[in-house]
Amino acid sequence: MVIAIANNLLGDNVRILKGEVTKAAYQGVAIAMVSVVVATLLVCFYQNNSITAAGIMSAQKNNFALWIMDGVPFVFALWGQYSGSIIAYQASAIIFDQTQELRNKAEDLEKKANYTATHDVITGLPNRSLFYDRVEQGILSANHQKKQLSILLVEIANFKEVYDTLGRTSSDQIIKQVSSRLQGVVLGTDSVARIDGNIFSILLTDSMGDMETEILAERIQKVLEPALVVERLSFAVHANIGIVQFPEHGEDVDTLVQKAGVALYMASKSKDGYAVYEPSFDQHSPRRLTLMSELRHAIERDQLELYYQPKVSIQTDELFGAEALVRWHHPKHGFISPDEFIPMAERTRMIKPLTLWVLKEAFQQCAEWHRQGKPLVVSVNLSAKDLHDPELPDLIAGVAVSTGIKPEWVILEITEGSIISHPELTLEILERLNNMGYKLSIDDFGTGYSSLAYLKKMPLTELKIDRSFVEDILVSENDDVIVNATINLAHNLGFKVTAEGVESAEIMDKLKSYGCDVAQGFYLSKPATVSDFDNWMETSEWKLKSHNIN
Ligand code: C2E
Ligand code: CA
Ligand code: CA
16 A cells, blocks of 8 residues: 555656656757757858758758758757656655655654653553553443453552662662563553552453452562562562452542552551452541542532732832632532642643643633733643643643633743653643743742753743742841842843742842842732732732733
């Protein structure tokens, strides 16, 4: 099939190029014929001093040079046709080779991007997203064939100790060894995945139920018993295992994984180190495990709300914009902090719907403020997981169109963590967002590992110094030096600097003397509901610039 298409393509190219060369050959023939006519006329005139039909006939008959010239148009025509074909074939083959090469390269890149989006970099195992897809497929076929599925979550319980002792590179080696042992113990078609730093999951597609899974759990513990060796040091790892069955414990992947998490928690409290889920476990499990399954309803049932915290230009004392911060009003537990539920949403697939909800709300509010003649720049937080999703720029483009905002009215805040774990993919997504006109900001700067020089390669416009440094600049000389130096360096690299956690006028004054651009913090205002924020705008000393967007 591919060869047939290739031959057709080659044939078409040759026809087009040959047509071009044939045109040049015809011109050559025409020139040669005109030369023959002119030469004949000249010879006739030279011999008879006039041009007559008899004179032309006699010149053609007797002049040997004209005989040769008469042949030239035919030679031109033949030679033109011949060399035209050869050139056309050669040129087309070159273009064809190059196109094919480009196509192969594009395919390779696409495959690589797909692979990194669905696999764990360290072990090469499927990641959480591919695992969920496989469970979904497993559920479809199990429903069809009336079969059972089992999911086992295997947590390396003492991984934090290993990590603290060995550091990142060597603890990656431990994870690799655990992964190999798990793959060894699990049979052919069953799939092992790494769904979190220290959590592996196993899907049994044709499960015999509790007996089989408990035997497998014991085998897993046995296979992990012998110490793992890294850098000639031995490490004993210990695994807890939580087990759920489909359809008994849940009908969709989110419920199943959430229940497996509850079983895993109970396993960690049990002497065996493994547990099959039971509904009674729910009462004993920590709040976070049950909250996880409630987040979806929270989004659907309007239990979430965006609060806004002002950002003020320090040098001009004018209101610049606001950061949107999400809040969860839980009917039973009351207010739940984003610090609690965002990491939870990141571990499940809830972060995407959550981010989409936040984007829609924030963009809508931003459009509303602009309609009211209040040109605020609204900052929206993106999670690390969002930046590994190639669909993100399209989702944002869709929300922008439906709400009527312009990209320059928005700053998207990202954290260093997202860049470090998948640098290539993240950079590609950031570049697309930047090309679309969105401003990008690096949040919590100073808490991660990235250097300013590294960040310079990213299309960022703003750097937000983490509040842990800013809060203490009056009392800690260290933090004071760090903040001052960061502002200078960031300016040299072309970033605008926002200081978070500005809690007093004294801090604000100091930041002003350091040349910091924007302040955000309780001194200006705590995050507030839209109506409270509107009131604050009316009454506060920091007034909105009329032409805010630059
Ligand atoms: P963040 O992006 O660093 O947001 C700033 C946090 O600092 C907010 O906490 C804010 O209330 C708090 N803050 C602001 N000024 C001061 C101050 O002067 N002093 C002190 N002590 N704190 C101050 P919040 O709202 O609890 O949010 C916590 C984190 O949750 C955020 O940190 C952000 O990482 C995450 N988050 C919040 N909303 C969203 C969201 O819509 N999407 C995502 N992905 N993450 C969000
Ligand atoms: Ca933020
Ligand atoms: Ca921050």
